[in-house]
Amino acid sequence: MRARIPFLDLRAQYAELRDECDKAVHRVAESGWYLLGTELAAFEAAFATHVGAKHCIGVANGLDALYLSLRALGIGPGDEVIVPSNTYVASWLGITHAGATPVPVEPDPLTFNLDSDRIPHAITARTRAILPVHLYGQPADLDPILGIAAKHGLRVVDDAAQAHGARYRGRAIGAITDATAWSFYPTKNLGAWGDAGAVTTDDDQTADSLRVLRNYGSREKYVNDVIGYNSRMDELQAAILGAKLARLEEWNGRRSKLAEKYSTALADLPLQLPVVREWASPVWHLYVVRSVARDRLRGALAQRGVETIVHYPVAPHMQNAYSSLGFPPAQFPIARTLHEQVLSLPLGPHLSDADQQYVIESLHDTADSWTGTDGNE
Numbered sequence: 001m002r003a004r005i006p007f008l009d010l011r012a013q014y015a016e017l018r019d020e021c022d023k024a025v026h027r028v029a030e031s032g033w034y035l036l037g038t039e040l041a042a043f044e045a046a047f048a049t050h051v052g053a054k055h056c057i058g059v060a061n062g063l064d065a066l067y068l069s070l071r072a073l074g075i076g077p078g079d080e081v082i083v084p085s086n087t088y089v090a091s092w093l094g095i096t097h098a099g100a101t102p103v104p105v106e107p108d109p110l111t112f113n114l115d116s117d118r119i120p121h122a123i124t125a126r127t128r129a130i131l132p133v134h135l136y137g138q139p140a141d142l143d144p145i146l147g148i149a150a151k152h153g154l155r156v157v158d159d160a161a162q163a164h165g166a167r168y169r170g171r172a173i174g175a176i177t178d179a180t181a182w183s184f185y186p187t188k189n190l191g192a193w194g195d196a197g198a199v200t201t202d203d204d205q206t207a208d209s210l211r212v213l214r215n216y217g218s219r220e221k222y223v224n225d226v227i228g229y230n231s232r233m234d235e236l237q238a239a240i241l242g243a244k245l246a247r248l249e250e251w252n253g254r255r256s257k258l259a260e261k262y263s264t265a266l267a268d269l270p271l272q273l274p275v276v277r278e279w280a281s282p283v284w285h286l287y288v289v290r291s292v293a294r295d296r297l298r299g300a301l302a303q304r305g306v307e308t309i310v311h312y313p314v315a316p317h318m319q320n321a322y323s324s325l326g327f328p329p330a331q332f333p334i335a336r337t338l339h340e341q342v343l344s345l346p347l348g349p350h351l352s353d354a355d356q357q358y359v360i361e362s363l364h365d366t367a368d369s370w371t372g373t374d375g376n377e
């Protein structure tokens with residue numbers, strides 16, 4: 001059964017942009033050219049301008065954007081990369097696929113982002129890079145991270161898969177670090193009609209490496225300089241993303257309004273609401289609350305037809321995929337607790353005021369059923 005309030009309504013995005021998207025699809029169909037063409041070049045230029053970066057390199061998806069960035073910066077087997085202990089597993093997989101080893105560092109439990117005070121303790125002779133994630137659309141505190149990186153000669157690659165349009169101390173995320181990795185998975189703030197990703201950077205050499213790596217390691221057809229990949233954003237995705245980019249700021253503005261409303265209307269409930277630092281301009285990819293009774297809260301909302309999602313139920317160090325790293329579950333207690341307590345409320349550019357009001361009322365009306373203590377805390 002379809003929830004009364006869906007978590008995110010992607011059909012509404014198409015309804016709003018039907019003409020532009022249909023035109024884009026036809027343009028690509030008629031062109032007879034489906035990869036590495038004018039649509040990709042146009043989107044790369046537009047997105048680079050949007051985030052204030054010199055270069056944008058379109059790739060197949062966000063995971064590829066991460067490992068190709070690391071490879072372009074020369075990071076590989078034997079190297080360690082510092083990454084948040086609480087993130088989507090793809091942030092870790094990007095490091096693993098580059099051949100390097102993820103070294104988790106715990107987050108600030110209020111902002112959910114990398115706690116830079118903890119980074120120096122994780123640095124070893126093998127550390128080569130730091131990979132902060134702008135989780136849920138909140139910029140990570142980049143200045144201290146860049147300071148530590150400069151002191152130890154490390155690279156910084158940021159995972160901006162959830163942060164299209166976010167700003168840190170007034171600067172757009174996208175050209176602050178050595179390379180910024182983006183995902184355009186359909187549910188992101190800027191989402192394609194399938195998989196797509198990109199890397200933005202100000203550095204000419206990194207950009208050149210990425211263009212070669214994404215296309216079989218070849219600069220000139222049938223001449224292969226390095227062991228490359230096939231990781232290209234296709235023309236159809238580029239055309240759709242170009243049409244949607246024109247709406248990104250407006251849609252992010254709507255997300256901000258909804259987030260503000262949640263934060264005032266839910267302030268009296270026993271929930272930890274998102275904390276925004278004075279230097280942060282988030283884009284509210286997700287509105288994430290924390291509760292010791294998360295599962296009961298989620299169940300109570302589901303009964304009212306309100307769809308919520310847990311981002312993410314299992315910390316990466318506790319996934320079977322990473323059992324070989326040998327981390328005991330108790331090693332990263334902040335990550336573990338967050339993964340047990342976080343809940344994302346419905347939020348998207350097309351959530352109506354009335355539907356949000358229903359979510360807010362549902363939270364208040366059911367509060368007796370999920371407040372207080374029980375065995376799972």
Ligand SMILES: *Cc1c(COP(=O)(O)O)cnc(C)c1O
Nearest residue numbers: 061062063088090091161183185
């Ligand atoms: C979505 C996401 C990715 C991966 O992007 P894909 O395009 O799905 O490969 C990486 N990191 C984070 C934080 C994400 O949210």
